[in-house]
Amino acid sequence: MNRAWRVGRVAGADLLIKPSLLIMGVVLVVVFATRFDDRTSTNPYVLAVAFVVGLYASVLVHELAHVVAARGYGMTVQSVTLHLLGGETLIEGESRTPLQELWVAGVGPLASAAIGGACLAVDDLFSGTVGALLTAMGLVNLLVAAFNLIPGLPLDGGRVLRALIWGVTGRELVGIRVAAWIGRIAAVAVLAVVAGLLVAREDGYLLDLVVAILVAGFLWTGSTQALQRLASRERLDGLVARELADTVTPVPAGALELSADLRGEALLRAISARPADHYVLTETDGTVAGVLSLTAVDTAFRRTT
Ligand SMILES: [Zn+2]
Numbered sequence: 001m002n003r004a005w006r007v008g009r010v011a012g013a014d015l016l017i018k019p020s021l022l023i024m025g026v027v028l029v030v031v032f033a034t035r036f037d038d039r040t041s042t043n044p045y046v047l048a049v050a051f052v053v054g055l056y057a058s059v060l061v062h063e064l065a066h067v068v069a070a071r072g073y074g075m076t077v078q079s080v081t082l083h084l085l086g087g088e089t090l091i092e093g094e095s096r097t098p099l100q101e102l103w104v105a106g107v108g109p110l111a112s113a114a115i116g117g118a119c120l121a122v123d124d125l126f127s128g129t130v131g132a133l134l135t136a137m138g139l140v141n142l143l144v145a146a147f148n149l150i151p152g153l154p155l156d157g158g159r160v161l162r163a164l165i166w167g168v169t170g171r172e173l174v175g176i177r178v179a180a181w182i183g184r185i186a187a188v189a190v191l192a193v194v195a196g197l198l199v200a201r202e203d204g205y206l207l208d209l210v211v212a213i214l215v216a217g218f219l220w221t222g223s224t225q226a227l228q229r230l231a232s233r234e235r236l237d238g239l240v241a242r243e244l245a246d247t248v249t250p251v252p253a254g255a256l257e258l259s260a261d262l263r264g265e266a267l268l269r270a271i272s273a274r275p276a277d278h279y280v281l282t283e284t285d286g287t288v289a290g291v292l293s294l295t296a297v298d299t300a301f302r303r304t305t
Contacts, residue, residue, distance in 0.1 A: 050133055
């Protein structure tokens, strides 16, 4: 299920399509064909295909909004993947500030809401097939915006919440932890609500339960991955240059200077930017805190992974 087809490039990123998208497309056509029935004279299957194509196009616009926002901050966007439950934009590296994170995440649901609002604003001007299509496109895009704003990771709303907590408390990792746990709670809630409705209503669709299981699985997997990445970032942040320093050995010739305060990713980035066997660690007042060897960092790094 993890393979994807590369169908081209959009806005500087690879556009990938998962086979599950096509399977879901067929299911959606069948489901919506029965719902469009009787409303217009157009063949309901033609209408449903047009609707599903429009839906996927809207999802692509939503993802492209993320791409443009991320690239605007100089981030590299590797790929946009369209799959069963929508899309996913793979951005290299993390946002550097809460505001960047807020904008890159929030712009997707904003794009969906804008498409939805625009469709509903003009649907009355058209009668018959086009009007029915615009109404359906409007409602489904508002639904996509609302779903994505649930404040749990891996959804956009989870990234918005993470950015807000990061901005207010200054602690990014706390934001990730809270948003990831809300994502897990949302997974359980989606399943519970849909299963409850199925039991309460005798005319409930089994298909609703299948979709709920897929959505819950997507949320649970995504939030769990966020918690795992968080744990490895916390271990990495435990790597502090000063604590790895050798304070006995004299400074070897050719050692480069590094700040003793460097830790985690920033420490690894600084080392890979200026590779050397030894570094002199200096405090902010210019005093030498010790000698950091590449071997010491390497050994400590291996313990974190
Ligand atoms: Zn999004």
